[in-house]
Amino acid sequence: MVETLVLIEHDRRQVKRPSLHAITLAQQLGGEYALLVLGHGLDEIAASLVSYGAAAVIVADDPALAEPLADRYATVIAEVARKRGTKTLLGTSSTFSKDVLPRAAALLDAPMVTDVLAIEEMDGSIAYRRPINAGSMLATVKVEGDRRVLTARATAFEAPAANVAVCPTERFLFDAASLPNGVQFISREQRASERPDLTESRVVVSGGRPLRDPETFERLVGGLADALGGAVGATRAAVDAGMAPNDYQIGQTGKVVAPELYIALGISGAIQHLAGIKDSRIIVAINKDPDAPIFQIATYGLVGDLHQIVPQLIESIRRG
Numbered sequence: 001m002v003e004t005l006v007l008i009e010h011d012r013r014q015v016k017r018p019s020l021h022a023i024t025l026a027q028q029l030g031g032e033y034a035l036l037v038l039g040h041g042l043d044e045i046a047a048s049l050v051s052y053g054a055a056a057v058i059v060a061d062d063p064a065l066a067e068p069l070a071d072r073y074a075t076v077i078a079e080v081a082r083k084r085g086t087k088t089l090l091g092t093s094s095t096f097s098k099d100v101l102p103r104a105a106a107l108l109d110a111p112m113v114t115d116v117l118a119i120e121e122m123d124g125s126i127a128y129r130r131p132i133n134a135g136s137m138l139a140t141v142k143v144e145g146d147r148r149v150l151t152a153r154a155t156a157f158e159a160p161a162a163n164v165a166v167c168p169t170e171r172f173l174f175d176a177a178s179l180p181n182g183v184q185f186i187s188r189e190q191r192a193s194e195r196p197d198l199t200e201s202r203v204v205v206s207g208g209r210p211l212r213d214p215e216t217f218e219r220l221v222g223g224l225a226d227a228l229g230g231a232v233g234a235t236r237a238a239v240d241a242g243m244a245p246n247d248y249q250i251g252q253t254g255k256v257v258a259p260e261l262y263i264a265l266g267i268s269g270a271i272q273h274l275a276g277i278k279d280s281r282i283i284v285a286i287n288k289d290p291d292a293p294i295f296q297i298a299t300y301g302l303v304g305d306l307h308q309i310v311p312q313l314i315e316s317i318r319r320g
């Protein structure tokens with residue numbers, strides 16, 4: 001029996017680092033935990049997971065799981081959880097887990113708590129702290145029953161240290177022919193990018209509505225990010241206006257980031273955007289309106305026109 005099962009995400013080449021942070025929550029929950037990885041051709045990925053203090057790395061490797069189709073993944077995840085007597089099924093807060101884990105929770109008939117920031121003991125059982133109302137308030141919740149599904153905010157938990165002890169890798173055998181096939185994979189479109197992943201980067205440069213068009217956005221936001229070796233993000237206004245792709249969006253309905261340095265270019269600081277950036281260590285805002293709400297949470301603020309300031313900034317960083 002494994003008390004906690006941690007779902008590990010990967011991009012076929014390597015593990016996605018935010019999913020490792022969920023291991024830290026598994027450690028805080030106590031008891032034995034195992035790591036679960038699904039896909040096809042997983043030998044290297046599984047090998048990279050053996051020293052995180054887990055009881056085992058459980059691998060569901062099959063051509064039927066080559067693409068992350070949520071109905072198939074959820075079926076296998078629920079089967080592993082049932083067979084291992086898992087009490088807590090745990091993943092990181094991500095687009096992938098939003099797709100897969102609620103289905104697994106339904107199959108397990110288990111309550112789900114998303115975006116866990118911390119746990120605390122309350123009346124002899126565990127309570128979970130999570131943000132509500134776009135992060136403007138925190139709720140502490142408890143769940144009924146023996147089994148639960150959680151997602152952890154990666155930014156709220158440190159990455160676990162790898163240790164020297166190596167755990168076994170176990171192959172999970174299942175009947176691939178009996179998996180749901182209502183959804184068929186057709187194609188994948190992926191942007192090749194040299195830039196670091198938005199949720200993992202130590203520096204994030206984001207742009208808002210005044211960036212006008214994709215070319216200006218790329219030149220100024222992309223240019224400053226490249227000069228600093230950082231990732232590029234955007235507000236929903238910039239994404240909706242077609243200046244930046246969807247997966248750049250940061251905030252309540254986008255990604256949550258907590259870099260060392262977050263630079264906001266022409267971003268007003270709406271609560272829905274702040275929900276995705278407020279754990280950043282240093283926030284620098286450039287905005288022409290001295291009363292813009294972003295300045296209330298910025299560590300450093302520069303009042304002025306970004307179209308004049310940013311090219312000078314890029315130039316002086318490049319000159320060293």
Ligand SMILES: Cc1cc2nc3c(=O)[nH]c(=O)nc-3n(C[C@H](O)[C@H](O)[C@H](O)COP(=O)(O)OP(=O)(O)OC[C@H]3O[C@@H](n4cnc5c(N)ncnc54)[C@H](O)[C@@H]3O)c2cc1C
Nearest residue numbers: 208209210235236237251252253254266268273287288306
């Ligand atoms: C349910 C819901 C969910 C949402 N989820 C998200 C989300 O996940 N992420 C998100 O970002 N938003 C989200 N929003 C939208 C959010 O409310 C704001 O509308 C959005 O964040 C505003 O984007 P912005 O700051 O780019 O634009 P604006 O609010 O228009 O701000 C533009 C800023 O640029 C400044 N500016 C203008 N010209 C210049 C210049 N030349 N130089 C310097 N500064 C300049 C202005 O002073 C202003 O402060 C959501 C809204 C709702 C209702």
